[in-house]
Amino acid sequence: MSGKPHSTPTNEAADGFRHFADIALPIAVREVFTYALSGTHAAVVQPGMRVWVPLKGRMNIGMVVKVHQNKPAFKTRPVARVLDREPVLDPELLRLTEWMYRFYVCGWGEVIQAALPAGLNFSAKTFVRAVPQKEDAVVALNRQEKLIYAEISGEKRLSWREARQRWANEERALSSVKQKGLLQLWDEPALDLQPRTELCWVWQNPQRETLTERLVSGKTKKWEQAWQLLLETDPLPATTAALTVAMPETITPYTLKRLEQEGVLTREEREARLPEPAFAYRPEHISALNPEQHEVTATLLKPLHARTYAKFLLFGVTGSGKTEVYIHLIKEALEQGRGALVLVPEIALTPQTVRRFYLIFGRKIAILHSRLSDRERYEAWQALRRGEKNIVIGARSAVFAPIEKLGVIIIDEEHDTSYYQTDPAPRYHAREVAAMRAHKAGAVLVMGSATPSLVSLVESGRGKSQLLKLSARHTGAQMPEVKVLNLTEYRYAMNGPLAVPLFRAVEEAVGRGEQVILLYNRRGFASFMQCEACGDVPECPHCSVSLTYHKAQQHLRCHYCGFARSVPGSCHACGETGGLKMQGSGTQQVEEELEKLFPKFRVMRMDQDTTSRKNAHDQLLTAFGRGEADILIGTQLVAKGLDFPNVTVVGVVNADTELAFPSYRSNERMYQLLSQVAGRSGRAAKKGVVYLQTRQPDHVSVRFAKNHDYEGFARAELAGRKPLLYPPYARLLQAAFRGQDATYTRRAAEQFTAIMKQAQTGWPVLGPAPDAIERMKDEFRWITLMKLPAGITTAQLEKICDYFWKWYEKTKPEGASTVRITLNHEML
């Protein structure tokens, strides 16, 4: 069972020990391991510190999760080294990881590894050295091997990775030297990254005040201000950039040199601070809230002032000022001496967003996104731990950021699927983790969205959160008019990818000097078929999800239950022969077509290809904002959070691509996408229009998106999910099977599924079925789904999953060791 200590394999006697530590290791086992502590170690060790311990003949970094004096019945081995002087995980975060490993049924160490940045986590480094005094073996080496051996003999601390890079072209020779027993590999913990240092001016004179009086007299006001700033910035980086920020043309490097000669300032190497973004900091520019925003904020402030946990769902239309509400709430938390965490989807973490927070909170903010280097992430983390910063804006994994006295957690665009981590383990939902964290910290949690997830909506209906609404755009700007273009009617009236009305609208808008955003969303991962005459997408008769087209076998298949059929010769909805066509082409192709259609207009493309370079995403947006292009065409990257007042026409080239997503959630995703991209149009004074091109004009998502009626959509969609027991009416447990051998993988899936069915829980089990992509990277993929009760507790989840594993261990079929099985559950 979970949490129970597990014996560490040993023959050593460790009888003298009186103190013990339970340790989580970064491996996919559910147990923690008990090790003994020497007297010296026992005096310093605390939970949350890392230690160096033996396991299976190797040294590993582990994290102490508990210190105790319960001598285990089995023999224990001692902790070899204590690696930290202070805990790297405070008790609150440690408890959060404990809850996570139990709720998501994975290894505690796996969760800790995901929570901590490099330098503070479990990474160890392998080193290599030459084994001396083996003359016979050395003589037997060939020339190339001898050279390698000689070079390694001269190295003191060569990492194995570096060695492999150095001899990348002589890989075989290197491994041959190793195989002959001439190289020894050993591990060492990769602890704190060496801090980056920089040259700084440091104050030496304790009597700055008198010095100031002497120096300031007779100087200008400006000089005096600059001097004050200099006094406050200690140490002051000596780079010219830092100097000009601190002292605009007033205090010259010459002044500093003179102070150095007087012994007042010295230049020293100090640990470098994170470079601050070059955004304006004008805290007085905080907006006054409009009455609706004010009312919402007042409600949020009550639990904040009472310092109690409370959870809110803020349902605010696009442009209603959710961000302003967040800012006011955070400001109040800071005034209480507490910190704040703002989670945004990775792709919304643009300078546009950050700038607004920076304007009010300045250097209190640490930004955590996936493109930070290890060192940048580590430094941000340290600045938070030192309390220099206490606001975090970040993507999913920022939910673990060490913020002292957390008062507020914001999850913006709470419906966004990037909050759900599927790979690698642990599989977790940042929304669920944030709720637990807020609960433990007594903080206020605000989940904001213009299209809240149905899960959050239903939860608030059940009283788990309080629903707050912002129903009007702040500027008084109207929601854009949405026009639906039925592509089956325009089948013979298309200009390239655009139906005539959209084509004209683009032409006219750009003619007036306005801008256009076109969404061309393509889900790369699954192909689907659609009837070009009536727009029908074939669905599974049992699961009401779209069928995925498998080209090799020329058939359509349900990846929930395995139902399969050959591609029909005619559409079953309208009967048109040959109407079913595979859908989807690339954004680049659409871009080229647009360039032909509008040879005079400037077209800019934003998709995976054009944004893979660092900062490319920001640069494209900035350029578009400056009017350097007339038309922005892109994937869903263009749908999120953009605020360009000059955009008046938004077109969705094919609204139906989302239907290809073989999931019960495809309608919800489609609505969210349509509504979000529509929200980009007409945000300021100019009125906006949105064109949705679709072959299914009566589709539930299209119908309600046309009237911006999210509540209507939610009601209709929920009514469809309830009888089928989809989330939010159930939690979906997914068992995924991956293996290189087709038969072994299928058998493992069948056996595991049989156990799930035999458990007699009364909860439906579907499958096993081949996954949507049944073969990927030479691996065969199967899945099984189980519909758990929506309100299942952590203890029940743990019990059922541990039960499956236990029985599978006992009844594994042949070849099972080649099949990887992962369990994850979601309520998205």
Ligand SMILES: Nc1ncnc2c1ncn2[C@@H]1O[C@H](COP(=O)(O)OP(=O)(O)OP(=O)(O)O)[C@@H](O)[C@H]1O
């Ligand atoms: N009280 C206010 N005073 C001045 N400007 C405001 C106020 N509220 C909102 N705005 C402005 O209105 C625009 C939309 O507000 P904001 O971006 O906060 O809305 P949002 O709900 O977060 O939007 P979205 O969901 O579309 O990203 C912004 O330019 C913002 O500065």
Ligand SMILES: [Zn+2]
């Ligand atoms: Zn099915």
